[in-house]
């Protein structure tokens with residue numbers, strides 16, 4: 001009986017002994033596949049970085065001629081570029097802050113409270129994510145223009161278009177992503193922790209700041225990073241709501257008609273490097289704070 | 302008369318249904334589905350100062366809901382909660398001088414053990430020096446000194462349990478509420494923590510209200526127990542009283558094994574009432590045991606109280622004697638468990654210590670005719686509201702055991 005039982009292979013263990021060739025292919029397949037995927041993702045970026053060190057003749061930065069760091073020494077050395085980059089940063093920063101605050105509050109309301117119109121709000125939140133950007137942009141444009149007929153919105157606030165209208169548009173589509181991200185974090189939030197806080201004498205406000213917020217913070221940070229990255233490289237909606245204002249993507253599109261300057265690669269590289277740095281930092285932080293994973297709270301029932 | 306720590310007056314909780322029906326609920330029939338589910342049904346209860354009080358009952362009988370209403374996490378549909386004489390029915394949880402040990406511990410995963418325990422003190426703006434002193438004391442009481450800097454993810458279940466206890470007790474609440482706090486521990490640790498909990502309770506002298514579905518756990522620790530079923534308690538008393546003198550079939554079945562035999566009253570003298578079992582045997586029961594029990598009654602006797610004799614053997618004077626036949630015997634080492642069938646078909650469980658009979662030849666075996674005998678004082682009488690209720694209680698019991 002016992003002998004028979006031990007002779008049985010444990011479930012999940014392959015019964016087929018590794019044969020020579022098949023085994024070697026097995027072992028090669030995963031690294032090869034991984035290499036393929038990584039190059040597919042990384043090559044365009046590497047090209048961008050490489051060409052930031054180019055010294056092209058003429059306007060087009062299309063053939064690699066000479067190695068040069070001229071563009072790196074003068075990253076804003078084209079008219080309008082500096083203003084476009086700072087517009088982008090300003091909009092991205094503003095849209096991130098506003099949409100993260102509003103989105104987190106909306107997510108809290110949607111997950112925690114039953115109220116009239118909750119189902120409708122849940123659906124509406126998905127609209128900006130599922131509607132084609134062109135349609136959204138065009139609708140926003142129509143809306144901004146039509147405010148000129150409203151007596152209570154003075155000229156210059158929403159029309160003519162300017163950086164404020166870009167900000168409003170970006171907040172609008174960023175909110176959806178923030179809500180969805182924070183909601184995911186809240187959905188499996190252990191409510192008994194909040195009850196425990198109240199039990200120990202914390203009122204609603206203290207409970208939120210001492211327990212709820214620290215525990216959803218990773219979700220909020222992830223949502224903010226997402227919002228920032230969505231805003232800073234948005235072209236379609238921005239182009240329809242920007243009027244005369246240039247953002248970095250709009251500048252590139254304009255420049256591409258004449259030939260993209262090397263400085264664009266430089267700034268692109270800087271943005272890429274900052275993004276990588278941010279991701280690394282946030283990964284390290286999350287790992288150090290892995291306790292915030294709810295799986296580490298005991299769930300018995 | 303001891304001071305009352307917690308008083309529940311007609312406390313009622315109805316889930317779902319018409320939530321605006323707070324006023325209406327009381328007048329509506331329980332079976333009315335529109336009114337939702339009646340989880341706690343008009344409970345009146347006094348828990349005394351310094352007492353270890355248990356709410357015992359099967360899963361779903363409303364223990365947690367009752368406790369959560371006392372803690373302030375659930376709004377009563379009706380009734381009142383008094384804490385040391387003060388009405389706290391509508392006070393939020395954070396304004397009640399009550400702390401809870403949650404079943405899943407609910408330790409804050411982002412705070413160290415020290416900060417977890419200090420959480421309540423910090424809310425009351427206790428000075429850092431005092432916080433340090435009291436947290437250290439408390440961690441010593443639960444035998445966890447040196448764990449201050451760890452996070453809840455870095456300690457075992459048993460330790461988390463102790464931290465949860467320390468975190469609640471450090472606030473010196475008027476009442477400590479514990480919802481199956483040992484439910485997640487393995488048997489050995491559980492037994493150890495039962496003794497530990499009782500020791501701590503006696504040391505700090507705080508009123509404990511303890512919720513459990515484990516009758517042994519409740520009996521080990523409690524001063525008094527309320528046995529709950531369907532949203533109210535069927536009997537309240539000391540563990541011994543509940544075991545020796547259960548009032549209802551449910552209580553008799555929930556605390557230990559019991560033999561219940563239908564019996565009809567057949568006159569009484571000044572000390573004993575006579576009953577007749579359905580096989581015609583006359584049985585005597587002290588009148589004191591019957592108290593105010595009314596309606597259809599059933600006679601009970603615990604398996605360890607019964608002795609097995611041969612037909613020819615004498616039994617002590619005045620003992621009840623009933624004839625039967627062994628249908629099953631299982632040898633358990635310390636004792637032997639017999640199933641004996643009476644003449645009317647009822648089956649009775651008997652535990653016999655393996656003292657006078659120990660070897661296989663000496664033990665009773667299947668098919669032997671025996672006489673069961675027991676002292677009249679070992680009888681109890683339960684109110685038995687007909688076969689329907691009895692069958693239902695048995696089914697519930699089967700689901701629990």
Ligand SMILES: Nc1ncnc2c1ncn2[C@@H]1O[C@H](COP(=O)(O)OP(=O)(O)O)[C@@H](O)[C@H]1O
Pocket residue numbers: 316317338339340358359360361362363364365366367
């Ligand atoms: N929030 C709720 N909504 C609806 N029904 C509930 C809720 N909480 C508990 N109940 C019901 O109330 C009854 C009593 O629950 P509970 O007090 O948790 O029982 P116990 O702790 O004794 O197992 C159960 O039938 C349960 O399904």
Ligand SMILES: [Mg+2]
Pocket residue numbers: 364365366
């Ligand atoms: Mg429960």
